[in-house]
Amino acid sequence: MNLDIRLPLGVLFSVIGVLLLGYGIASRHTPPGAPWWSNIDAWWGGALAAFGTLMLILARRRH
Amino acid sequence: MEAAIHLRAIDWLILGIYFLFVLGMGVVLRRRIHSSEDFFLSGRSIPAWVAGLAFLSANLGAQELIGMAASGAKYGMATSHFYWVGAIPAMVFLALFMMPFYYGSRARSVPEYLRLRFDEKTRGFNALSFCAMTVLSSGISMYAMGLLLNLLLGWDFSLGIWLCAGIVLVYILLGGLTSAIYNEVVQFFLIVFGFAPLVMLGLHDVGGWSGLRAGLARVALAHGFGAGAWSESWAYLGSTALNPMGVERFGLVMGLGFVLSFGYWCTDFLTIQRAMAADSLSAARRAPLIATLPKMLFPFLVILPGMIAVALTQGAGSSAFALPNKPDGSPNFDLVIPTLLGHYFPAGLLGLGLTALIASFMSGMAGNVTAFNTVWTNDIYQPYLRPGAGDRHYLWMGRVATVGGVLLSLAAAYLAAAFNNIMDVLQLVFAFINAPLFATFLLGMFWQRANGNGAFYGLLAGTVAAALHHGMTLPAHAVVGVKGGWLAIEHHYPSEMAQNFWTAIIAWTSCFVVTIIVSLAGRPPAPGSLVGLVRSATPRIDAGAKPWWQRPEFLAALAIAAVVALNIVFF
Known part of the structure; x- marks a missing residue:
């Protein structure tokens, strides 16, 4: 049987997401002209981590 | 040379994690390669949605991303025709009418289908030109990547191309087509997650959709066209003089929509190989259909940045973005994506965006190399040079051809540079x-x-x-x-x-x-x-037990309805 692709997807995006989230909270960068999403590292990192976690859950449920 | 973008530790870390991850996936998949069919066709065991995303991603090289963004800046919304008139109908046709013969004939490649259907000389002609073309296009794309990495990061041209080519080589050598396909799926998500914030930040800066339209109207008027020439897809195609692309409806629909798009999507083994790796005929037919959904949304990810960049350069927005010029003083449209990345992304996100860009180079290169090793081994080496050898020998040859394909691509990249x-x-x-x-x-x-x-x-x-x-x-x-x-x-x-x-x-x-x-x-x-x-x-093949909503015909009807709606909305 083949490797479930959702597992590596989940691992990669969880790791990168958590890194970005942590870095965003720690450094608070503001891109030019940015509004409420001024800390884009943090919330986009959160979004990636959420996607990664979802993939991990889906991969686990199959087995 | 002086780098245009300065990366911080976090950016390097994200890039490094991605490189390690890609190699790790090759190592994990190596244990699953036992025969030449495993290596060349993933043992025909890939689920439809994975094959579908890989189908899309193999075509999504960085040249496509950079080229489409450049076209968005140069021609505006009319660039969407490459997707909404070109790609989608052709992908639907491939799935409904052609895939049953590619997959059903048990041919291992598109040239092999030509041998089964016609004769040896037609296959030989197609196989040779295909091999030469994949190496060439992979080399040109590598050359573009080397230049871009040099410009953005100050990397030496050779360092950039050898590093990326080396990584692609290792993961294909280890895991064959499966490794290429799995990485393509990861690359697909990286590209989406890496570029989506660019569109959001740029669109916000330019004042939303209405601000973008106003900015593009200024661009159009400055070039002597009607106000909507950059923001509407069909309205200015009545004659060649009305739009910056210089085309009219018949030439566009027949030339691009019919001949070029169907020619590419329905006969190019590079993408079709992904669908042929699917675990059943039904999955092979669904793969291109599944790919139509993200494909029809891609204009918003790849064309929109070009339109935003040209509107900002014309004075829209508040963050003073402007495209850099070429030596002759005209704007350098090829730098839309890299300069937007450098302008909007803070450290961290910049690492992600850059990783997405490099990932797209790699997926394009891997697509070429896996298609090359298959056609070389099955359609040139096996019939003409060494017929009748055992499966293990052809598996070995596939690996040799992978190394050869990468080296030839590198040679083509240096040739392009010279x-x-x-x-x-x-x-x-x-x-x-x-x-x-x-x-x-x-x-x-x-x-x-x-x-x-x-x-x-x-x-x-x-x-x-x-x-x-x-x-x-x-x-x-x-x-x-x-x-x-x-x-x-x-x-x-x-x-x-x-x-x-x-x-x-x-x-x-x-x-x-x-x-x-x-x-x-x-x-x-x-x-x-x-x-x-x-x-x-x-x-006639009976889709049989599948419920109606899983049948290719239903998915195809959905795709066509959605793409018609998109054409009407952005008319």
């Missing part, structure tokens, strides 16, 4: 060879009477017609030579795009007509030899 003109000429020659191909497949799959001689001489006639047409026409403002007019100048086109579309139309028509005439003059193929290869000689 002699730009040679590469332009070679690309042109392959465009001539490719232009008529779809006529051959269309007649092959749907007309029993078409025979081997018809197919072969039809292809030759189409290629010659394409070359003649190119040699006798010239786009406006172009110099005689690689742009055309090298025989005589009989006609001027308003743009290079218009010339390309008409070259394709003429090549297709010549191939179609000559194939029919030569086939009718010769003997028909033996009726029993066409089962599984021609529609009318093959029993």
